[in-house]
Amino acid sequence: MTTANVEVESLKGEVDRLRLEVQTLQAKQGHEQVTLGHYLLTRLTQLGVKHMFGVPGDFNLGFLDLVEDHPDIDWIGNCNELNAAYAADGYARIKPNALGVVTTTFGVGELSATNGIAGAFSEMVPVLHIAGVPSTTQQKKRPLLHHTLGDGRYGAYAEVAKQITVHTAWLDNVETAPRMIDEAIIQCMTKARPVYLTLPTDFVTAEVSSERLNIPLQRVVSVNDPPTENFVVDQIEKLVREAEGDVVIIVDACVFRYDVRDEVKEFLKKTGFPVYAAPMGKTAIDEDYERYGGIYVGSITDPEIKENVEKAKLIISVGGVQSDFNSGMFTYGFPTSRHVELHSTHTHIQYAAYPGVGFKHLLPKLTERLQSYYDLGSKIPVIPYKAKIPAEETDVITQRYFWPRIGSFFKPNDVIVTETGTANFGILDVPLPPKTLLVSQIFWGSIGWSVGATLGVALAARDLGLGRVVLFVGDGSMQLTVQEISPMIRLGLKPIIFLLNNNGYVIERTIHGKHRKYNDIADWKWTQLLDTLGDRETETKSFKVTNQAELESLLQDAAFLDSDCTTLVEVIMDRLDAPRLLADGVAINKRAARAATGKVDDD
Template identity: 35%
Template sequence: MTTPALNVNKDDGYPKIPLGEYLVRRLLSIGSKSAFGVPGDFNLPLLEFLYNKDGDEIINWIGCCNELNASYAADGYSRYTNKIGCLITTYGVGELSAINGITGSYAENIKILHIVGVAPTFISEDENLKYKNLHHLIPDKEFPNINSPNFKIYYQMVKDKISCASEYLTDIETSCDKIDDVIVQIFKHSKPGYIFIPSDFSNKLVSSKNLINVPSINLSDCLNKTPMEKIDNLTNEIIDLIGNSQSPAIIGDVLTDRFGCTKLLNDFIQMTKFWNFSTMMGKSVIDESGQAYMGTYIGLGGLTTVYNKILKCDIFLIFGLEMNEMNSGNYSFKFPKGSQIIEINPNYLKITKCHDTENQIVDFYPNVSMTHILEGLIAKVNIHDANTNYDKSVKSYDTSELVLPLQQEDEEKITQVHLQRELPNFLNPGDVLVCETGSFQFAVQDFKFPSNLKYISQGFYLSIGMALPAALGVGIAMKDYPKFHLNDHSLARNYTPRLILLEGDGAAQMTVQELTTMLRHKIPMEIFLWNNNGYTVERAIEGPFRSYNDIMPWNWTKLLNVLGDPNNEFNRCVTIDKKSQLSEKFKELKEGKDNNCIQLIEVQLDTHDIPRQLDFMVQEMTFKKKSSSTTEKKVK
């Protein structure tokens, strides 16, 4: 990879370079090796700096079919690497197309830098030009032919609403500092940030001072630092509480991963051998192959066997908790009476005592680093001092706890039950699994993943269609950072992880264009397309036979021919409607046969077949809706 040569003009003692070059160098310094987006007239000057003088890409440009898909792809890139996913769009029409993807990233704590090319400064500052209605802008409501349009209207729409930091560059002298500050805030909060760059700024010269004095910016540099004396006192308090426990439990949630603590948490579990549980959004944060792994805790929305194990514990260390409707089983988290909860989040620590009717907060410590707490616990904990006395009749989690209904062996029809029984065995240690928002997503929560598997899914915001372009971003990230998610060095040497996408037909029809981008960039992937004739989650909630939940049937196995591979050079497509066919395909792919391409497997399912887990969620939603309606009537 070649970087541009520095301009030797040195007004402040540091070489001057164009702002576009500064931004490209800064992106490389934070680990963003690829950028996703769509070209537009206001970002074209910036895009030119992605190439060196020979025309080679300095940063990989992944041009997507539309900005929404590009935002999903940048999201997937960040979810895999835990680095910043870079999205580049143009004024108004581009950035607004991406806004749903950015909102999902904000809701699920994903690091995205959204760079928007905007109108040149000479237009907004010139008294004769600023009153003219510029394309991509919104004219004034009352007097559009007289008043100036609001050049910052889109900036004002997102600032402090779906971004942790937003800067509209107006002064070239402060632009580098503002770019760097947005990046720092993205790492600090693990949420998207925006930089609006006037199209005439990219070629203006700026100082390279920041690049020389701060050559890189990374996650650990940006997180709050907690005084070591405070960490020492808190870790001592936690260890004392653990020492008085007979059955401690660890719950690992998604913010553990977002804030770079996954390895630390697994090291702590390995040292202590404490019972441990994942959450729905935290799937694959904890190594689920361990002997002390007890399942996914989703409150009363999960398995009874898992809930019963929770009831056998007396203290809970919860790391990186993300409390929302989906992750908590409709806010049904319950803990045994008398137990204590130590909630360790990225920037606070809370100790709670559980009572019959409500929980009492005993202590709350803001501005406490989860990283420092875990490091302190690992340094101090001595398993020999632990007074654990677990129920020895309890075994580690196994998918047999699902108690799936038996089906006749001679029945060849593929069902959700059959997929739940067979698909976990299809996964290899080290694979990367991306799952679309849809009916089968609710079944995956009760899988037991093999070691080093990376699971990616939008579990809370739930925007259907997100997973397919997100898988593109994951695939690009796996090229930029091969085997990045593997902690097992032996596995990293001997196995090439597969990228597997579980996709629904209704969701795919929303964002399917990015299959062409996968072909263009040669992203190997195994895509299981669940064809159940439309919007199955919606059918389960309302209108099971309504036309609004139907979609037009497609010939899925011909799609990749149309989208750029007419001779099947990089794709293999098949339709499967029998168990025996699916088992054969599972075996073939698991063994790595012919997997250096896109394999699209269309799996025929019944229209109204749904997993038990989804049925429970729908029943809970319906019950709460009816209860709320009854309450409203009583109030009236």
């Protein structure tokens, strides 16, 4: 996207915002009236939201009548509110420029969703949490209602929400409610984080002017201050010139979250600089791109990749999130003096910070300025990023063997979901086909997230005409949220679920408690699970593989490869086997703890 196009989009968004403010001042009762519930649903459909997640409760039932009768939004009844929040998170990650929406009831419902909302905040995912709350009359009189704390604090749950959302909107005035709804949605889109919106029972059918609905809502990206932005471009070019074009790019999570994949792609194409990804940025760049070199995770990176990144004279990271697991336990191997960081709201150049200079507008200007370095940048060697299947004497399905072998199973346009634990780490060493999307929750790391998220991912993927949805989840994680497979079957979704059965929490055993009982779980009859969760004889398939030969046979079985239904594959693995990146990362932490305390953790 060119600089001019980006600026035009931002100016259009600002004009629309100002028009909305004018409409607020001019709105009259003479305009066509709609119910507030209809107003909210219309705003969501304008943004391409086709599915709403949640659980019914007496304070949201009136609103759910409108949702169920709506021609463009499907109500997805979840098994619990936590899973609903996970599903909204997964939906928002896949659907560009849209929101994930979860609706709960007052108190008991909204608190159940809290962990999922907190994860969306941590990982910068735009989720709108609609909480059906008591009527405004009840809020004023404060009777001893069910779902309250019994002390008259009707706003207590909103105080909880303030800690894990970027914006809260407590609707208490019908006339201002449309403006507050619009502001909440704009905040959610622009800041890519959850917002909390209350909907009193008596407001659902209250009538408001429809005038504002004529003006679309957009993500508003502030234009950078021109003098500061020009200075930043000059400074970065100076560093590139001093480095003689020896530059490496690292892409990370915020490339997804703040919608700059196109800008980054154009920047790389015009400059020729080699590019690598942090774990949370995997698939931000198609992994068959000839200038893509693989995953950089600090000191636990593959040695060849590590050397190619760290020997560069200048490293430019785009949308970086230097959390522990995402940065190899804080072990990036290059100094600040050789580092430029581009973020959504600011830029760091070596030791200097430039607030307000965001990458959406900055990247096109950098592309124009640095494209003259193409001849230098394109000559920097990049080792092809390929899977390496080890030769093993054992027939046991090891983590070391499984992940590179499963790489050949993937197809372009697949959407791959990996669970917190071994799957998040194992997938990192697997090159993925073009136009593949990887969805993971590395930062928040809530065990069980992936199952609920897969429901939302699968619905969004179906809306967008994407390929297969493939989930990798451990047996321990699956037991936390397994019931959310039921709506997948009910809705005719067709995820392929690889259930990694290693008798418990391998990530926890790797960290601590290798032989402790608290890391063990009951062994379920996994291949019978889909029958229990809703199969009607023809809608699901289940397989079990116990060794490498059986896995090879399955991955070449036409009946499996052509499966057109919800499919579960139970993969038997050793209870102490962990992927290389997980084991190495934990070892770094243990060495650091040993150095700090002198205590050796040998459990």
